[in-house]
Amino acid sequence: MIDHVRDLASVRDATERLLTAAAKLDNASLGEPSRLPGWSRGHVLAHIARNADALVNVLEGRPMYASGEARDTDIERDAPRPLETQLTDLHASAARFQAVGAAPADWSRTVELRNGVTDSAAMVPFRRWTEVELHHVDLGIGYALEDLSAEFTQREIDFLTARFRGHPDVPAFLVEEDDGRRIPSGRREGEPVIVTGRQADLLGWLCGRRDGSELSTDGGPLPTLPPL
Structure with a gap:
């Protein structure tokens, strides 16, 4: 709540x-x-x-x-x-x-x-x-993004993945957390790409402050996200 x-x-x-x-x-x-x-x-x-x-x-x-x-x-x-x-x-x-x-x-x-x-x-x-x-x-x-609190960073990641969830122009992806939790986002159809990285880098990519080059995927290309 x-x-x-x-x-x-x-x-x-x-x-x-x-x-x-x-x-x-x-x-x-x-x-x-x-x-x-x-x-x-x-x-x-x-x-x-x-x-x-x-x-x-x-x-x-x-x-x-x-x-x-x-x-x-x-x-x-x-x-x-x-x-x-x-x-x-x-x-x-x-x-x-x-x-x-x-x-x-x-x-x-x-x-x-x-x-x-x-x-x-x-x-x-x-x-x-x-x-x-x-x-x-x-x-x-x-x-820097690294200076943001863990609480804020996690909540903003959750907020942004929810914002892109179901977006027709964003390929399906899963943001994988350190604890193994995977947050779905992007289109609901298709095999999702798994995206991993540091919390600050994940947030930076999702909010358009970083290009995602610090992140890794399970083989597929990193989805291109629309501007906020």
Whole structure:
């Protein structure tokens, strides 16, 4: 069962780590490329802040973003801001998300995210935790997939394999865990390829942060995954 209260605490802790790390940057380094193609570190920080507000919208029953174009415009607008402004915005937007998360609500209700995607309200804190952790890695300032907690890494692997499960454009595959557990994903038909590797490398491949060259299969080619 999803424990949204515990996940909200994890979001708070992850945000504090991010803010502490980002505070060591300077205005010049914000304009340098992040690990995400076409985005500077300023773009990443702007996205993290705007995503918090977007998820507040979701929890309060409004559209996540006014439109895809508005989302992109807001990120481009906010990316060039100086570090102090970025940090203030990150802190304030995170506080708004935590405040909504602490308010009495029916956490079993279904909410709508982008592009018609729906989920349980109780999953929204985990989705926010994912945004903070993975984009902290994307900043390229010394925080790596290997630094993520074992709990988060396992849950995100489970989440992403479920996301690709039944996808018509992804060949069937099984992610093999260290304990021998195999998680099915991809198309339901066909002989699945067994994919093995370190947890951080499996996560990196599934979330599009690594190309999968560190992974092994039982002979078949590593499936190509669509972007998230």
